[in-house]
Amino acid sequence: MTMLTGMRRQLRRVRRFFLSDIHPPAYCENVEAWCKGYPAASCQRISEGYSVVRSLPLAPAETEVHWLFHKHQRHTFPAQYLAKIPDAKLVGVNGLIILPDGTFTVEPVYTSDFLKSDPAYRHYFPWEIKPRRGRYYSLLLRSCWSGNYYHWLVNVLQRLYRVLERLPDDVTFITPSPLRPYQLETLRILGIERRLAPFRPTEVWKFDVLFFSPPVALSAHHLPEALHWLRSRLMHAYCISNERDKPGRRLFISREKAQNRRIVNMDELRPVLERHGFDIVLAEELSLREQIELFAKANAIIAPHGAGLTNMLFARSDTVIIEIFGDQAVHYAYWTMSEALGYSYYYLIGKNIPNDAYAKAPRKEFYWDIYVPPEKLEQVINEALR
Numbered sequence: 103m104t105m106l107t108g109m110r111r112q113l114r115r116v117r118r119f120f121l122s123d124i125h126p127p128a129y130c131e132n133v134e135a136w137c138k139g140y141p142a143a144s145c146q147r148i149s150e151g152y153s154v155v156r157s158l159p160l161a162p163a164e165t166e167v168h169w170l171f172h173k174h175q176r177h178t179f180p181a182q183y184l185a186k187i188p189d190a191k192l193v194g195v196n197g198l199i200i201l202p203d204g205t206f207t208v209e210p211v212y213t214s215d216f217l218k219s220d221p222a223y224r225h226y227f228p229w230e231i232k233p234r235r236g237r238y239y240s241l242l243l244r245s246c247w248s249g250n251y252y253h254w255l256v257n258v259l260q261r262l263y264r265v266l267e268r269l270p271d272d273v274t275f276i277t278p279s280p281l282r283p284y285q286l287e288t289l290r291i292l293g294i295e296r297r298l299a300p301f302r303p304t305e306v307w308k309f310d311v312l313f314f315s316p317p318v319a320l321s322a323h324h325l326p327e328a329l330h331w332l333r334s335r336l337m338h339a340y341c342i343s344n345e346r347d348k349p350g351r352r353l354f355i356s357r358e359k360a361q362n363r364r365i366v367n368m369d370e371l372r373p374v375l376e377r378h379g380f381d382i383v384l385a386e387e388l389s390l391r392e393q394i395e396l397f398a399k400a401n402a403i404i405a406p407h408g409a410g411l412t413n414m415l416f417a418r419s420d421t422v423i424i425e426i427f428g429d430q431a432v433h434y435a436y437w438t439m440s441e442a443l444g445y446s447y448y449y450l451i452g453k454n455i456p457n458d459a460y461a462k463a464p465r466k467e468f469y470w471d472i473y474v475p476p477e478k479l480e481q482v483i484n485e486a487l488r
Contacts, residue, residue: 126224129206129217133314134183136201142189143202148182148264148315156441160448162485163478168451174434179325182318184268190312191231192276194222195303197242199314209316211244222303230306234299237311239269240276242301245321247278251385251409254285255332256439257321262292263328265315273313274299284390291339322435324442333415340391342398344418350401352380355410359384362469363406365426366455370476375404378483385410402487404479406472411436414443422446422486426474428454430467448486450478 130136137145156175158167191200198220199207208217217223241261245253277289279300289295301307318325337343354375357364365371375382380402385393397403397413404424405411414423414436423440427433429451440447452474460469 126218127204127206127226129208129214129223130201131208131214133185133187133199133201133207133209133316134181136205137185137187140201140203143185143187145183145185146268148184148268151179151181153178156438159437160446160486161450161482162448163450163481168432168449170432170434171437174323174438177323177438179319179323180316182264183315184265185314187312187314188310190309190314192240192242192301192307192309192312193226193303194220195247196220196222196244197240197246197276197301198222199240199312200226207314209314210240210242212317212320216244231308232305234307234309236309237270237273237313238276238299238309239265239273239313239315240301242276242278243317247303249282249285251284252412252435253321255288255412255415256324256329257317259288259292259332260318260325260328261315263318263325263331265313266292266294269313273297276301276307287390288336291336322433322438324439326442329415329439329442336390336394337398337416340394342394342416344398344416346418346420348399350418350420351396351399352378352402353397353400353404354380354382355403355405355408355413356382356384357406357408357410359386360408361459362457362471363408363428363431364471365406365452366471366473367476371474371479374476374480374483378487380404385413404483407431407433407436412439414440414445417443417445419444423448424482424486425449426472426479427451428467428470428472430454431470433468446486448482450474450482452478 134145137143154177159171161167189202197210206223208214211217211220241258243257246258274297275294276299286295318328393413394416397416400417401420402422403414406426423445425436431454437447452472454467454470455473457470460466463469
């Protein structure tokens, strides 16, 4: 009888796998609302949502402000909450949470469109579910496995804002595996490095209790309070402060060792940068502490779009940001971050140069290299730093 029951269970899983595109599982856009209809779960509201209207960026070398910035000028941050869910499961590379009634959660991947394209949702096929006794909190999110500096600091760590002090002392934190040294260092600073459970996306975990809090903001949007919380925690850990009484440093973040979005005419730009007192830095060659120490002294940062710009988090309050884009790869993430931190934000658009390594990649233009007209860079620097 036990063997027959097991065979029936596996047949149901096979059927669900092959029919999931025709009859996809139910999904939940808001776990807080779901908790109200499931008595065994509980939920604590932490903060209310609110809306912002951002100042449009400055682009003195462009004929008009790019449409993307107009599109994201108004934004609403969701309410923050902490849910306690019994018998939840965790599956897939993006850390999808399956609620005890079989419903998938949207919030770990931000939108229902992302959920519908996630293989773990479309073809959920758990041959073996591994029980996890005790209480857990998942730090997994869409893009968390890339090891990207921006996504880790801004998306992953900020899920602990206002949550860390509300969790029981025996909670275990679920992380990607393996973690990079700088990621382990940030978890040490936050005091949880001894309570980690590395997750492998080929497995399915089932918990006695899973605590869940959604991202504090959609990726590429930035909750000001959460940014300032993380900035304070990291800078305080190294006894670093901004020195407003001393001249600020001007930094240009180079991507010459990156595989994409490299500036192809740096020989033309270097004299312009040197004339205006900019030091060229390679952020990836610095430790976490060295990056914080360096950027804590900055009051002007220029960079092509890339993770190194995340270090504006540690800059002085009077900082000017100048971001460089290719003409087919404009993005709004660091404008919204700059706005949340109270900086002056400028941008300029160069010309995309195809990068053969990404010829077949989705959104390949986003990874192309960039040619920057020196006169445009000169014009924006003169306007921003006058």
